[in-house]
Amino acid sequence: MSLVGSNPTLSATVRWLRVHWGTGSQVKNRTIKWLLGLAWVTAGLYFADKGATYYRQGRTLPPSVINTIPEMPPHRAGDRVLVFAPHPDDEALGCAGVIQQAVQAGAQVWVVYMTSGDGFRLAVERQFRQSHPSPELHIQFGKMRQQEARRAMRLLGLADWRILFLGYPDRGLYPLWSSNWTPSNALRSYYTDTDTNPYRDTLHPGVTYCGQNVLRDVEQVLRRTVPTHVYVTHPADDHPDHAATALFVMSALARLRMQGIGFAQRVVLRHYMVHCGDWPQPQGLHEDEPLTPPPAFFNIGLHWVKLNLTPPQQVRKMNAIKAHTSQMLMMSRFLQSFVRQNELFIEQPVVLPIEASLGVVWEEPDEEDILRNLQAPGDFSAAELRMENGQAVFHINTRSKPRPGFSYSCTVHALLPNGDVTTTLLRTKPGRQSADARVDEDGVTFRLPALPSGSVLVLQAQSRFAGLAVDKTIGHVVRLP
Incomplete structure (x- = not known):
């Protein structure tokens, strides 16, 4: 799990400044003014984020909420449990x-790791005491995290052959999902400087980094x-790798259902959340308290279930987390926040059917904070997929009228009855309309490509302000009539 890493854009900027630093006093003055302005903006954003953090902490759900969440049925002999993890x-x-x-x-029980966690730049720097770690050190760090995962799973009763690494790029799963889909457009990892899997002990060593291959491997x-049961991160998780992992797994299950594969018709799909603002609160080790849902995700129609843990099970969970030594050194307080009286999951169907006359509507989380009014034109409140004259139309409501500076995009993966997968990226912004995307008074509307009857769509929309991500819709898999 690697939210922090080196920024390619920032690195390029630093290189530019170094090249142009000595071209004259005028350039120097402009550069100094630019840096001072950047410092003020950074400080403002920092304190705004801190204020939002304290505000969200005050909105933590009361512990009594856990009593309203049903317990999930216990697993039994004969169950076949598959857990997907974006990172060790x-x-x-x-x-x-x-x-x-x-x-x-x-x-x-099996556990599958999508990446080896090799893109956590600060952790790599600390581990090897290198301010500019080489790609080889990032790969070495990935191998170390694989060993940490094996130790952790042994503590929970899993033999090494029960875990599997796919070797895809850390911090690269969402680009593989949204843009680098084919081998001809492979993604080169910024951290390991390779566009193929460098790890020997994985499902397919040397596999090219592209979305097609990820989907194939998951299938x-x-x-x-x-x-019989699949556990995976949630498509609304803040971490892009986590959201992408959910979308790949949901798509693979949907494709198997389309092919008539028996287990895919009956499988129970459960999502777990890791990154959601400053959740869970309070942070740190609080094993005597329940884990309650993120407030923004509690009353929007999601089916939450809980799994109660005994004290010995909590101890084993803590020991498994501690086995990830490289991560404990960086963020132990956050990691220990998950050792509570219970675990939480969201159950949802693999595929939502759409009726031509009704459509499908869902609510989006309302993550209130002190910046809410500023980001309202990009903050999604609800989404609807409906059919108009045989064509699918995706409308997303925003919490206030879209305004200049905000832009909107929708990534559409279509799983066709013949087994093919097509990808489409639609974009719009205020002042720019097209036949397939427009900005409305209450949000944005995307007209999706014409598709054969029975196709399955995997949808996720995003909003940005000045190029910075603001919000994304909960990813859903929907079958067309």
């Missing part, structure tokens, strides 16, 4: 209780394990 340590944070309870019940794992 996510499986312990979200599912350590599930893993150990399922193993103790006699179920078959292969699903076919190999034939799960």
Whole structure:
């Protein structure tokens, strides 16, 4: 799990300044003024974020809320449980209780890591005491995190052969989902400086970094394990790798359903959350308190379930988290926040059917903070997918009228009945209209490409202000009539 890393744009800016620093006093003065302005903006954003943090902390749900959340049925012998983790340590944070309870019940359990966590730049710098770690050191760090994952899972009762690494790029899963889809447009990792998987002990060593291959590998794992239950991060998780992992897994399950694969028709899909603002609160080790949902995600129609943990199970979960030594050195307080009286999951169907006359509507989380009014034109409140004259139309409401400076995009993956997958990126902003995207008084509307009957759509829209991400819709998988 690697939210912090080196910024390619910032690095390029620094290089530019170094090249142009000595071209004259005028350039120097402009550069100094630019840096001072940047410092003021950075300080303002920092204190605004701190204020928003304290505001959100005051909105934490009361512990009594946990009593309204139903318990999920316990796992039994005969269950086949498959856990997907974007990075080593996510499986312990979200599912350590599930893993150990399922193993103790006699179920078959597997854990799959999408990446090896090799893009956590600050952790690599600390581990090797290098201010500018080489790509080789990032790969070495990834191998170290694989070993940490193996130690953690042994503590929960899983043998090494029960875990699998796919080797895709840390901090690169969302680009693979949204833009680098084919081998001809492979993604080169900024951290490992390679566009292929450099790890030997993975499902497909040397595989090219593209979305097609990720989807293929996830499908292969699903076919190999034939799960009855799948656990994966949530598509609304703040971390792009986490959101993308959910979208890949949901798409793979939908494709298998379209092919008539039996287990995919019956599988139980549960999502776990890791990154959501400053959740969970309070941070730090609070094993005597319940884990309650993020406030913004509690009353928007999501089906939350809980898994209660015994004190010995909490201890084993803590030990599994501590096995991720490189991460504990960087953010132990946050990691320990997940050792609570319970774990939380969101159950949802693999595919939502759409009726031609009704459409599909869902609410979006309202993450209130002191910046809410400023970002309201890019803050999504609800979404609707409907059919108009045989064409799918995706409308997203914003909390106030869109205004200049904000832009909107929608990534559409269409799973076709013949097995093909097409990807489409639609964009719009105030003042720019087109036949397939427009800005309305209450939000934005995207007209999706004409598709064959029975196709399945995987949708996610994003908003930005001055190029910075503001919000994204909850990713959904919808089957057209």
